[in-house]
Amino acid sequence: MSVQSHPPTPVRVVSARSALWSVAMTAALIGFGLAVIAVATAVGYLAVGLPNAVPIVVGLAGCMAFAIALGVLHRGWWLSVLSVAPALLVLVGAVQLAPEAVLQQRGVAQQVTITDVQTTGKRHAFGLQGDTGRLDEPLVYRGSSPGYRVGQRLTVLIDPQGRVDLTDAQDVDPAGKQRMLVLGATGWALFALLAGWRGHVSRARGRAASEPPW
Incomplete structure (x- = not known):
């Protein structure tokens, strides 16, 4: 078998x-x-x-x-x-x-002083004073602890074409x-x-x- x-x-x-x-x-x-x-x-x-x-x-x-x-x-x-x-x-x-x-690449650095701040919710818009006058664009921070104060000096980068928001150079x-x-x-x-x-x-x-x- x-x-x-x-x-x-x-x-x-x-x-x-x-x-x-x-x-x-x-x-x-x-x-x-x-x-x-x-x-x-x-x-x-x-x-x-x-x-x-x-x-x-x-x-x-x-x-x-x-x-x-x-x-x-x-x-x-x-x-x-x-x-x-x-x-x-x-x-x-x-x-x-x-x-x-x-x-x-193309940002222009400028020394500014924070002159005032307008807060709406968590949006903080800091007014800036440059060497040649007040800047039209504020420094905007979104959050609860911006870390900026009135009277503070800092360097910002400005896009000459206006396509990118003004930004703290350190960021x-x-x-x-x-x-x-x-x-x-x-x-x-x-x-x-x-x-x-x-x-x-x-x-x-x-x-x-x-x-x-x-």
Whole structure:
């Protein structure tokens, strides 16, 4: 009496295909994250002179899309929640890089004195007196603790084309915003690698559990 044997299950082939798929999806997610950063930064430059809401909306949409893709690849959502930290670096860097770079490139530095302040909610508008007279544009700070006082001397950068708001020269740091983008991209890449590995392990366990025991 002969015993009929079943052909061996190509476990290694399936596993190799799954690993290649996970690697490809991880690489695609990293590329997508870099594309989000590039597009958000480009929109920031194109939107110089427009309300900040334009690059903010584009950046938020890209960050949300990356978080969703990360959760799908990971087959879980806690990594997506943790990816908010590098996403904030990406968003702030992409939105603020362009106007600060413009001010650094063509901004005119001027010594001014704060003469008065008008507060509306959390918006503080500080009147400025320069060497040649009072400036038409105030220094605007949005927040609860502006850190400026009447009588204070400081240096501001003024865009001669009027497309970028007057800004405290100490706050203009495009190199710092570039570092934020690099850190954000690095964080996203690390999360994508972790998501790809954990997603691959999860899918492999799911296949193993669904295989028949014989």
